[in-house]
Amino acid sequence: MGFCMGKLDVNNENGPFVLSLEGLQVSYAKDRTLIRAVDGLSLTLLKGQTLCLVGESGSGKTSLALAIPRLLPLTAVVQGKLEFLGLNVLTMPREHLYELRRRKVSVIFQDAVGSLVPGTRVGTQLARALKYRLGISGRDDLIKKSRALLDAVGLDDRERVLSCYPHELSGGMCQRVMIALALSAQPALLLADEPLSSLDAISQVRILDLLFNLQKQHGFAMLYVTHDLRVASRFDNLGVLRHGRLVEYGPTRNLLRAPAADYTKELLNAVSALGTLEMRTGQ
Numbered sequence: 001m002g003f004c005m006g007k008l009d010v011n012n013e014n015g016p017f018v019l020s021l022e023g024l025q026v027s028y029a030k031d032r033t034l035i036r037a038v039d040g041l042s043l044t045l046l047k048g049q050t051l052c053l054v055g056e057s058g059s060g061k062t063s064l065a066l067a068i069p070r071l072l073p074l075t076a077v078v079q080g081k082l083e084f085l086g087l088n089v090l091t092m093p094r095e096h097l098y099e100l101r102r103r104k105v106s107v108i109f110q111d112a113v114g115s116l117v118p119g120t121r122v123g124t125q126l127a128r129a130l131k132y133r134l135g136i137s138g139r140d141d142l143i144k145k146s147r148a149l150l151d152a153v154g155l156d157d158r159e160r161v162l163s164c165y166p167h168e169l170s171g172g173m174c175q176r177v178m179i180a181l182a183l184s185a186q187p188a189l190l191l192a193d194e195p196l197s198s199l200d201a202i203s204q205v206r207i208l209d210l211l212f213n214l215q216k217q218h219g220f221a222m223l224y225v226t227h228d229l230r231v232a233s234r235f236d237n238l239g240v241l242r243h244g245r246l247v248e249y250g251p252t253r254n255l256l257r258a259p260a261a262d263y264t265k266e267l268l269n270a271v272s273a274l275g276t277l278e279m280r281t282g283q
Contacts, residue, residue, distance in 0.1 A: 017044055017086070020044050020081065022042045025040060052231070065107070065191045065223065069089075105187055110197050111198060112175040122161055122169070150162070153180045154210060171198055172207065175196075178195070179211070194225060
């Protein structure tokens with residue numbers, strides 16, 4: 001399905017699919033050759049669905065996540081089918097792409113502290129996001145909405161947080177601020193790229209619980225990528241990536257109990273050798 005020229009209808013959510021990929025390839029140009037990071041990947045994501053993609057470093061997880069909103073570097077070559085809300089992202093005009101990023105897709109990056117602007121207070125960063133994504137301009141409205149966002153992500157000491165610079169907050173608090181920024185619009189899709197990798201075990205559980213609760217409240221679809229099978233085991237649906245290919249995909253409980261692919265078995269054996277697959281949770 002294509003799109004009409006002119007203003008993009010960001011409320012075009014007819015049909016069940018938020019995301020549809022078919023034969024997606026992502027390659028990087030290096031020394032006159034193309035290095036393929038994602039190799040013919042196909043999957044669909046329904047409204048309100050959560051999907052976790054797990055794989056070791058270099059499996060293509062981040063390349064896939066960044067290809068969806070077209071945030072890859074200029075050296076990347078993307079081919080195949082990539083549709084978001086029925087719109088062809090790969091042929092979309094730049095102005096339509098900006099509108100899609102602004103209103104309908106949000107990204108939570110790995111390094112929350114590094115992703116926030118170091119010399120700008122949290123309150124200012126939230127206000128800028130709200131102005132850009134929702135068009136809110138009044139000071140009182142911006143403060144009210146910023147406070148509501150911090151409440152939504154469980155930051156109770158909101159007045160202090162709003163006045164802080166990122167380096168004055170813990171890693172877990174910065175990650176909650178990043179989630180608040182992601183929710184500053186009402187995204188149809190939340191992309192989470194290893195958002196727990198720099199956090200301690202307790203913070204990991206709390207942030208993951210927060211994401212699940214927010215997803216239930218707001219109904220967005222979530223694509224989560226990780227190398228950690230403990231985290232992946234918390235999701236309803238799981239895909240296993242290797243060398244840019246989806247080697248196995250299905251309900252998480254079934255896949256972990258009876259994996260069909262040898263690579264999935266190797267991953268599970270590696271985790272078993274280190275300890276338990278269980279991850280503490282309040283759910």
